[in-house]
Amino acid sequence: MTDTDTSLEPPAEAAGSGRSGRAAPLPPDERRAAILRAVRPVLLERGVAATTRELAEAAGVAEGTLFRVFSDKLTLIAQAAFVAADPADAVPELDAIPRSLALRDRLVAVMEIGLARIETTMRWFGILHELGRIDPRPEAEREAAGRDGWAQWMQRQTEGEAEVRAAVDRVFGPDPGLRVSRDRAFELFNVLLLGTTMRVIDARRRGTEVEPVDPSELVALFLDGVARRT
Structure with missing residues (x-):
């Protein structure tokens, strides 16, 4: 899995617009919010037993991306729960x-x-x-x-x-x-x-x-x- 988060990033510029390549990543706060929302289903199903791999797959990112946004798995789960509640x-x-x-x-x-x-x-x-x-x-x-x-x-x-x-x-x-x-x-x-x-x-x-x-x-x-x- 690459670090490209296609589910959490805006689409790339259309052809002919003068720009090409990868889409610009979401701003940090938006990416954090998108991850917290994306991992809800797996957390409701698996609770704290959910693995970082499962959480990363739910968010459509690499595991390394999670740890650049959240210090550890427990912090991610806690923040997801607080926001969801x-x-x-x-x-x-x-x-x-x-x-x-x-x-x-x-x-x-x-x-x-x-x-x-x-x-x-x-x-x-x-x-x-x-x-x-x-x-x-x-x-x-x-x-x-x-x-x-x-x-x-x-x-x-x-x-x-x-x-x-x-x-x-x-x-x-x-x-x-x-x-x-x-x-x-x-x-x-x-x-x-x-x-x-x-x-x-x-x-x-x-x-x-x-x-x-x-x-x-x-x-x-x-x-x-x-x-x-x-």
């Missing part, structure tokens, strides 16, 4: 929901995205926990890095949640006809989303399974309630 990673999906749909259908799409995101995020947390167990650094160094990492994590989580909140607000649209404030509606929607997820997580901890709730049922509960109308 960023709430704002869901914003493009939320913005892609067609505004031509009825409000109920738009909210079903939001609920489906939210449930899938939480499920995947829990898997990333599991990978981060596994990384912490095998971190070869001295304990004091691990604790110091953990404190710094946690502060950055919490700041990014707060920022990401605000971006998600704004995206969901765009899904609601300018005049959704709510009988409560938008902030209250968002909180109630979040209660249903997180409560449903915690129900599944708690069952797994006890070694049992629960029947998943249909997102359309949750949205019906959110919009209509469960009491009969008189």
Whole structure:
């Protein structure tokens, strides 16, 4: 495998443009982001057991390229997990929901995205926990890095949640006809989303399974309630 990363670089100039040869490589930050996104599937499947060769193949680069961008495999995995677990990673999906749909259908799409995101995020947390167990650094160094990492994590989580909140607000649209404030509606929607997820997580901890709730049922509960109308 060569060090040429055709999947992470822009196409070469078309013939006749006066330029030829290899395409210019991506800027460092863009290449780093592209690698972190490309390795997600293999990490979700293999966790920390993924080899550098598997990660390089997933990213379409040589193993040497990985170590010019990341100091080691554990650093690459940790950064990939932190980025993937960023709430704002869901914003493009939320913005892609067609505004031509009825409000109920738009909210079903939001609920489906939210449930899938939480499920995947829990898997990333599991990978981060596994990384912490095998971190070869001295304990004091691990604790110091953990404190710094946690502060950055919490700041990014707060920022990401605000971006998600704004995206969901765009899904609601300018005049959704709510009988409560938008902030209250968002909180109630979040209660249903997180409560449903915690129900599944708690069952797994006890070694049992629960029947998943249909997102359309949750949205019906959110919009209509469960009491009969008189």
